[in-house]
Amino acid sequence: MVVVVSEETTNSSENDGVVDLLRRTIVELQPGMESLSANWPQLTLQQLRVMHILYSSGPTRVSSLAQALRVSTPTVTGILDRLVQRGMTSRADDPSDRRVVLNLLTPLGLQVIEGLHPVQPEYLNRLVDRLSDDERQIIVDGLQALLEATTRAN
Numbered sequence: 734m735v736v737v738v739s740e741e742t743t744n745s746s747e748n749d750g751v752v753d754l755l756r757r758t759i760v761e762l763q764p765g766m767e768s769l770s771a772n773w774p775q776l777t778l779q780q781l782r783v784m785h786i787l788y789s790s791g792p793t794r795v796s797s798l799a800q801a802l803r804v805s806t807p808t809v810t811g812i813l814d815r816l817v818q819r820g821m822t823s824r825a826d827d828p829s830d831r832r833v834v835l836n837l838l839t840p841l842g843l844q845v846i847e848g849l850h851p852v853q854p855e856y857l858n859r860l861v862d863r864l865s866d867d868e869r870q871i872i873v874d875g876l877q878a879l880l881e882a883t884t885r886a887n
Contacts, residue, residue: 755879762856774845776821779804781849783812784821784838788846792825792835821845 776784779802786801787793799809813836816822821842827833838846847854861869 774821774849776816776819776845777812779812780816780821783809783816783836784842784846787822787836787838788843792827792837794827794833794835798836816842 782802783798786798790797795806795809795813798813799806802809813822813824817824820839822836823839824834824836827835864872
């Protein structure tokens with residue numbers, strides 16, 4: 734009996750090893766549940782979403798937040814009011830147009846968001862310090878290729 738292996742099957746099989754290694758690496762890099770639960774800030778999902786947008790986009794208008802969240806401007810204003818009360822965000826005038834109010838994370842808000850990120854920078858630095866220069870370059874090349882693939886896919 735002859736078994737024919739198509740190129741698609743071979744690629745899928747090869748991908749399974751890469752995908753499994755990537756998944757296992759991501760799981761190992763994430764903080765444990767005990768760490769997350771100890772640092773959980775007791776915020777709603779919408780509040781966390783607003784804070785994440787502010788973290789990745791920087792100071793942002795209410796209208797932009799509303800559009801990103803697909804909710805009304807008054808809804809976002811209410812979310813922001815509660816975040817301001819908790820010291821997680823603040824409001825500031827836009828230096829280029831004083832009529833515009835920007836929303837931004839406070840140092841406490843920044844600390845909360847960074848504490849919830851799946852991979853902590855200090856932990857990554859300790860891991861990378863254990864690698865040789867050649868190992869670092871191999872990882873850099875692989876991660877750049879993976880990042881380029883995600884850019885092409887989106």
